[in-house]
Amino acid sequence: MAEAVAKPPRKKKPKQLAVIHVEGCTGCEACIVFCPVDCIDLVKGPKHMEVDKVCVVDYDRCIGCTLCAKYCPWETIDMYTYEDVLPEPPPAVAQ
Ligand code: SF4
Numbered sequence: 045m046a047e048a049v050a051k052p053p054r055k056k057k058p059k060q061l062a063v064i065h066v067e068g069c070t071g072c073e074a075c076i077v078f079c080p081v082d083c084i085d086l087v088k089g090p091k092h093m094e095v096d097k098v099c100v101v102d103y104d105r106c107i108g109c110t111l112c113a114k115y116c117p118w119e120t121i122d123m124y125t126y127e128d129v130l131p132e133p134p135p136a137v138a139q
């Protein structure tokens with residue numbers, strides 16, 4: 045069996061990140077085909093969902109290219125600013 049190849053890390057912080065709204069995702073995998081950095085994975089969906097597979101974005105590797113949002117046939121991907129998706133934790137305050 046072939047060994048899994050580690051996916052290379054992103055080189056710089058993107059301005060935007062893609063967010064998949066799982067409630068609208070059909071698991072069609074179209075976004076996976078278009079993603080240039082292979083950072084979208086098909087995972088098991090929540091039990092109450094009608095479909096049993098949904099896609100999720102690896103926020104550590106998404107470069108914010110917008111291709112998945114453009115080509116999702118179900119229009120269930122939106123782009124948000126990096127800070128909206130991954131807000132910085134507030135700085136520690138000295139006591
Ligand atoms: S293209 Fe859209 S509907 Fe299809 S798997 Fe991706 S997010 Fe889900």
Ligand code: SF4
Pocket residue numbers: 061062078079080081082083084101105106107108109110111112113
């Ligand atoms: S925005 Fe681009 S890099 Fe990010 S998940 Fe979508 S296709 Fe992949």
